[in-house]
Amino acid sequence: MAKFLWVFSGGPDSESECGFVDQESIRPDFREGACWLKANGITTNNPYRPVAQVTRGEMAAFLYRTGGHNAQWVSVAP
Amino acid sequence: MASGAAHTCGLRSDATVVCWGRNVEGQSSPLTPLSTTFTQVSAGRFNTCGVRTGGTVVCWGNDGFGQLAVPSGSFTRVSVGGLHVCGVRPNQTLACWGFNSNGQTNAPTGRFSGVSAGDDHSCGVRTDGTVVCWGSNGAGQASPPWGTFTTVDSGATRSCGVRSDQQVVCWGSDLAGGATPPAGPFAAVTAGGDNACGLTSQEVVVCWGSQASLSGSPAPGPPTNVRARVVAGSATVSWTPPVDDAGSPVTGYTVTVWPGGAGCTSVAPATSCGVAGLSQSAAVRFTVTATNARGSSMPSAGTIPVVPGVCGVVPTAFSDELAIPKFAKRGASCLSERDITTNDPYNAYGAVSRAQMAAFLWRMAGSPPSPSSCGFADESFIPLFARPGACWLKAEGITTVNPTIRPGS
Incomplete structure (x- = not known):
């Protein structure tokens, strides 16, 4: 989820260590994404709990804060 | 492409013909089987004629004056005018048929490289480049100037030709300046009715006379x-x-x-x-x-309507509203408002699968065109609604798991 959102947002520069108390349990290739979520206020959880199941409520908040925090949406021509 | 008074015909790339526009006289309904192939087609006031592969000519539309009575033998080119038709035979002689009120079908003898039938006159380019016209000459449309020409076109009461020096010359009625072309060089010309147009050697269309601007240059296609x-x-x-x-x-x-x-x-x-x-x-x-x-150009297709405002201002009234945690309310309302997910109840504590996530991210990006199949080994396990999204994530590099996306995870 974290990596999806981070790459979806263009994969901006991000730390791979940012103070999650369960840092070691986050897969190395997911760490930048997790830190990007934290740095941008998309998740404030600490511990991060990398293998916990994401709920639809959390997803709504994540998507809103990621793409929709500024009501950013794409409209295309059919 | 060939345009008549109110209808147009075109040759497809497979050499079959298609017509559209006015069809009161049947001018837009070829009498040949759909598979008939043509080398050229010409549309006139109430008629259309085409040269079939093999050289025979067939005409359709009005037959009030024998316009459909094509002489036997082969032709290389055909030109339909007001109520008459002229054609060039393989031996470069001419034949005209149809209405002959003013001698417009009295084609001269000799060898010609081209012919053009006007409203009630006709003009031809001889193989030596000189132009000769016959038929109605009330406005001087059948009195060509001296010179050598590469092509000629007969209109209503005017004719125009491209001279060997690539300048266009017109003769006949100069109503609204229709016989006063600009300086060339030109490659082709059409004399028309109240206006005339030429194709320059740079492939730009230039028109002059009445309504010249309406029939002006081709613009680019839309983005x-x-x-x-x-x-x-x-x-x-x-x-x-x-x-x-x-x-x-x-x-x-x-x-x-x-x-x-x-x-x-x-x-x-x-x-x-x-x-x-x-x-x-x-x-x-x-x-x-x-x-x-x-x-x-014409405008492009319009984007899907969107409100450029902050979403979720008015909370969506989900049937399980009380079961949505505060931190998720605004996001859930936005997702519903923007048709990212339209589930009701929202089911905030339900788990999100990778397949759903793929569909949501793809919809947030505007549901860009994406295939439903792109080589995931577990494709058959991906719900149909999520397949374009999964393929889009893969194509965009947002997910790089391969060969499986594990849609249920």
Whole structure:
């Protein structure tokens, strides 16, 4: 989820260590994404709990804060 | 392509013919089987004629004056006028048939490289380049000037030709300046009714006479793949340049906001620009036109209407509203408002699968075109609604898991 959102947002520069108390349990290739979520206020959880199941409520908040925090949406021509 | 008074016919790339427009006289309904192939087609006032592969001519439409009574034998070219038709035979002699009120079918003898039937006169280019006309000459349309020509076209009361020095010369009625062409060089000319047009050697169409501007130069095609990324009160619009620039490079683009009419412009090759000051409470859509030295294209297809405002201001009344945690309410309302997910009840504590996530991210990006199949080994386990999204994530590099996406995880 974290990596999806981070790459979806263009994969901006991000730390791979940012103070999650369960840092070691986050897969190395997911760490930048997790830190990007934290740095941008998309998740404030600490511990991060990398293998916990994401709920639809959390997803709504994540998507809103990621793409929709500024009501950013794409409209295309059919 | 061949245009008559109110109908048009074209040769497809497979050499079959198709006509559209006025069909009261049957001029848009070829009498031949659909599979018949042609080498040339000509549309006149009430008739159409075509040279079939093999050289025979067939005509359809009005037959009040014998226009459909094609002489036997082969032709290389045919030209339909008002109520008569002329053709060039393989031995370069001429034959005309149909209405002969003013001698317009009395083709002269000799060898010709081309012929053109007008309203009630005709002109031909001899193999030595000189032009001869016959039929009605009330406005001087059958009195060509001296000189050698590469092509000639007969209109209503006027004829025009391209001289060997690539200048266009017209004779006959000069009503509204229709017989006063600009300086060349030209490659082709059409004499028309109240106006005339020429194709320059740079492949630009120039018209003169009445309504010349209405029948002016070809403009580029419209841009495609228009996308608008909207944030509160503004939008960034991007697009793909038109495939067809009509032979002249696109110089710029104009984005228009509907309704409202304002927008933004860009100078080519830039293919995006920003629009500010949008209402945050009403839906808008965007179109883009391309401009080159010859004019502007038709507008592109419009984007799907979108409100460029902050979403979730008015909470969506989900049936399980009380079971949605506070931190998720606004996001859930936005997802519902923007048709990212329309589930009701929202089921905030339900788990999100990778397949659902793929579908949501793809929809947030505007549901861009994406295949439903792209080589995931576990494709059959991906719900149908999520397949384009999964393929889009893969194509965009947002997910790189391969060969499986594990849609249920």
